[in-house]
Amino acid sequence: MNFSSYDTEGFHDELFDENGKPRPGAAQLIERIESLPEGDLLRRQKAAESALYRMGITFTVYGSDQGTERIWPYDIIPRIVESHDWKVIERGLRQRIYALNVFIQDVYNDRHIIRDKVIPEDIIFSGVSYRPQCQGLTPPGGIWCHVTGTDLVRDRDGSFYVLEDNLRCPSGVSYVLENRQMLKRNFPSLFETSHVRPVEDYPNRLLATIQNAAPVGRNTPRSVVLTPGIYNSAYFEHSFLARQMGVELVEGRDLVVNDGYVQMRTTKGFERVDVIYRRIDDDFLDPMVFRPDSFLGIPGIMEVYRAGRVGLVNAPGTGIADDKVVYAYVPKIIKYYMGEDPILQNVPTYVCWEDKEREYVLENLESLVVKSANESGGYGMLVGTQSTAEQRNEFAAAITANPRNYIAQPTVALSRVPTIVDDHFEGRHVDLRPYVLYGESIYVLPGGLTRVALRKGSLVVNSSQGGGSKDTWVLNAVP
Numbered sequence: 166m167n168f169s170s171y172d173t174e175g176f177h178d179e180l181f182d183e184n185g186k187p188r189p190g191a192a193q194l195i196e197r198i199e200s201l202p203e204g205d206l207l208r209r210q211k212a213a214e215s216a217l218y219r220m221g222i223t224f225t226v227y228g229s230d231q232g233t234e235r236i237w238p239y240d241i242i243p244r245i246v247e248s249h250d251w252k253v254i255e256r257g258l259r260q261r262i263y264a265l266n267v268f269i270q271d272v273y274n275d276r277h278i279i280r281d282k283v284i285p286e287d288i289i290f291s292g293v294s295y296r297p298q299c300q301g302l303t304p305p306g307g308i309w310c311h312v313t314g315t316d317l318v319r320d321r322d323g324s325f326y327v328l329e330d331n332l333r334c335p336s337g338v339s340y341v342l343e344n345r346q347m348l349k350r351n352f353p354s355l356f357e358t359s360h361v362r363p364v365e366d367y368p369n370r371l372l373a374t375i376q377n378a379a380p381v382g383r384n385t386p387r388s389v390v391l392t393p394g395i396y397n398s399a400y401f402e403h404s405f406l407a408r409q410m411g412v413e414l415v416e417g418r419d420l421v422v423n424d425g426y427v428q429m430r431t432t433k434g435f436e437r438v439d440v441i442y443r444r445i446d447d448d449f450l451d452p453m454v455f456r457p458d459s460f461l462g463i464p465g466i467m468e469v470y471r472a473g474r475v476g477l478v479n480a481p482g483t484g485i486a487d488d489k490v491v492y493a494y495v496p497k498i499i500k501y502y503m504g505e506d507p508i509l510q511n512v513p514t515y516v517c518w519e520d521k522e523r524e525y526v527l528e529n530l531e532s533l534v535v536k537s538a539n540e541s542g543g544y545g546m547l548v549g550t551q552s553t554a555e556q557r558n559e560f561a562a563a564i565t566a567n568p569r570n571y572i573a574q575p576t577v578a579l580s581r582v583p584t585i586v587d588d589h590f591e592g593r594h595v596d597l598r599p600y601v602l603y604g605e606s607i608y609v610l611p612g613g614l615t616r617v618a619l620r621k622g623s624l625v626v627n628s629s630q631g632g633g634s635k636d637t638w639v640l641n642a643v644p
Contacts, residue, residue, distance in 0.1 A: 166206050167199045168583065171590050177323050177580040178592060179244050190247045190640045193359050197352060209351045210241045210585055222343055222401060237340055238633030243348055244582045244595060244615040248642040251611065254317065254325060257509030258599060259607045262313055264499040265330065265486045266603065269309040273299050273482055283501045284494045288518065291569050292491065293539050294484030296447055298454050302471065302482070304378070309480040311374050313601040318512070319580035326512045326577070328596065332479060332487040334444050337614040338600050339402035342367060344636040360641040362611035368409035374604035378476035379440040386439035389413045389429065393445045393461045403444050422465035427475045440476035447481045489538045489572050490516055513575055517568040526573040527564065530557040533573040548624060550576050579624055582635060584617060594618045596626050597637065612637035
């Protein structure tokens with residue numbers, strides 16, 4: 166297979182420039198692929214798919230008539246990010262996460278940003294992810310968002326933009342690590358000669374971040390990963406990360422509040438737990454505080470948390486900062502708390518809460534992407550350029566009935582990466598989700614999850630909507 170007939174079709178391509186020439190960081194990869202014997206690349210792709218199947222690397226699609234559990238779709242051609250681009254991304258994400266963390270602390274305590282009318286009070290308190298139960302709370306070290314996955318897109322002009330923030334239970338990092346192992350087996354020599362930055366130490370860094378959230382004085386804190394159970398869409402990741410970190414994977418029924426502490430049932434009796442990496446939503450965390458019908462959480466854990474006897478990663482209430490309406494105000498949030506302009510810009514966003522912006526959205530639905538404020542996974546979204554009149558009418562009615570719940574953005578011409586289609590290469594649109602850890606300092610994993618829209622022409626990269634993934638190579642600068 167070769168790239169002689171590959172066409173970028175006017176989009177920004179991550180491996181080829183506008184003249185069809187390999188970008189500097191991709192030249193070795195392209196040369197290596199084209200030097201393979203006929204049929205060898207397809208053989209490697211099939212071998213990778215078989216390995217994913219054997220290892221049980223899966224995700225779950227709810228409500229699917231094709232079965233809920235599926236093998237993770239994967240394409241062997243990596244996405245490459247040059248070192249100069251990564252430096253901007255890294256600086257921008259550190260700035261953004263720091264500002265969002267200060268914002269969450271402020272919202273649940275002094276509310277300066279509301280009193281100074283930087284963001285409307287109603288926007289905050291009407292958000293479904295705002296938790297009045299967290300009012301007056303300050304987590305250990307003042308850190309709320311220990312683990313963040315920020316979705317980035319690259320437009321036709323080559324610039325990176327933030328598409329959305331994920332600060333509750335961001336998923337996907339296990340696929341980053343598995344994708345890397347898969348590529349190393351297929352192109353081992355290229356990693357050293359291409360100066361690809363490693364990602365393998367993420368579990369150790371995650372564990373250090375989790376332990377940093379433990380109560381003061383616990384020098385060897387006991388950490389666990391809390392999962393809703395085997396039917397959760399990200400259960401593979403929960404078990405994978407627990408195994409990689411060497412900590413227990415538990416469900417709510419394994420933990421109990423006893424004598425003022427969270428304790429785990431073991432064969433030796435109860436043992437204290439110091440910090441919990443929770444992969445369940447706030448609603449299900451404590452039935453005595455949030456949803457009383459939840460069987461997934463631990464009754465009384467919020468009281469222990471407020472008393473400083475257990476750490477929670479991420480902190481409850483963090484979701485207010487990844488509300489898609491609040492997202493529209495993040496540039497103002499950065500400016501307010503840091504006195505700086507955003508290094509990474511938002512995609513231009515229309516807030517349907519505002520009368521004039523709502524009017525514009527309703528008149529231009531066929532050219533906009535409309536999103537529900539608190540949906541994820543590609544659900545609750547209208548891609549106007551690919552929609553029917555009936556779908557646009559449904560969204561118009563929903564926006565009119567509940568304008569607070571919707572934002573709209575122009576359609577971004579997402580960058581593309583060559584992808585194997587049958588026996589040749591075609592461009593497919595991608596986004597990028599880097600993972601950010603906030604412990605003693607803010608660390609950005611060099612790379613992240615490149616999600617790829619495997620359907621021709623599609624801009625929706627979510628796995629639940631037919632998307633897959635690629636390995637992401639961040640290159641070190643060569644002296």
